[in-house]
Amino acid sequence: MLLQHKDGQGTPAPGTEAVSLTSVRKVYGKGAAAVTALDDVTVGIPRGSFTAVMGPSGSGKSTFLHCAAGLDTPTSGTxxxxxxxxxxMNEVKLTELRRARVGFVFQAFNLVSSLDVAQNVTLPLRLSGTRTDKRWLEEILARVGLTERAHHRPAQLSGGQQQRVAIARALITRPEVIFGDEPTGALDTVTGRDVLTLLRQAVDETGQTVVMVTHDPVAAGYADTVLFLADGRIADSMAKPSADRVAERMAVLGGRA
Structure with a gap:
């Protein structure tokens, strides 16, 4: 559940948030061409929670994710x-932080075609000079159902299997937060459900924190909380969401992203 100010804005309580944004603004361009993507956003995302971020096209969802994950720098705020x-933090420090403490799952699987499954999964460890814990790798591959595919290359895998590799890669560093940007957007309904179940299990079974941008009310229904963005601001939040309730709220906000 999001922590709230009396004025309705989210606020972090020390030690309880995996991610917190305070008075974050992000403006692209200058002068008459300036576009405000985020407008004074303050919110705390609790550790061990699954948060979905939704909103109409242009509402600031991707910018929110990128700023929260350290992929983009706010114009102002913390x-x-x-x-x-x-x-x-400079880009070198941010890169080190992301490699050690953050996992990413994108709509495009972003796998290296010349590497097999195990090599793709352990790539973040090699980039950071960290030795691979073979037992942990085996556990992660088993968790995502890819034990028998460890030495297959991406071209030998289905789309759903490739996304499972991406999730395993996100988990391998034991990150504090996993950020997902439309992680089921390129998958069919059944495969997407399997991927969402894996993310849900990461929260419930290992205490990970997941923050996921999605346009799909069904996907949002797997979350503990949904944040609704509109015009760069947090317009609403919903605890214990269902697909039907999310779809109704999105219709009010102006449709799907």
């Missing part, structure tokens, strides 16, 4: 990952 303030 972003914290756990107790770490990302403000003022």
């Amino acid at each position: 972003v914290r990952l756990g107790g770490t303030d990302l403000s003022g």
Whole structure:
């Protein structure tokens, strides 16, 4: 559940958030061409929770995710990952932080075609110079159902299997937060459900924190909380969402993204 100010804005309580944004603004361009993608966003996302982010096209969903994950720098305001303030970090420090403490799952699987499944999964460890824990790798591959595919290359896998590789890669570093940007957008309904179940299990069984941008009310129904964005602001939040309730709220906000 999101922590709230009396004025309705989310606020972090020290030590309880995996991610917190405080008065975050993000403006692209200058002068008459300036576009405000995020407008004074303040919210805390609790550790061990699954949060879906939704909103109409142009509402600021992707910018929210990118700022929260340290992929983009706010024009003003503060972003914290756990107790770490990302403000003022240079790109080298941000890259090190993302490799060690953040996992990513995107709509495009972003796998390296010349590497097999196990090599793709352990790539973040190799990039950071960290030795692979073989038992942990085996556990992760078993969790995503790819034990028998460990030495297959991406071209030998279905789309759903490739996304499972991406989830395993996101989990391998034991990250504090997994960020998903439309992780089921390129998958059929049944395969998408399997991927969402894996993300849900990451929260319930290992205490991960998942923050996922989605346009799909069914996907949002797997979350603990849905954040609704409109015009760069948090317009509403919903605890214990259902697909029907989410779809009704999105219709009010202006449709699907």
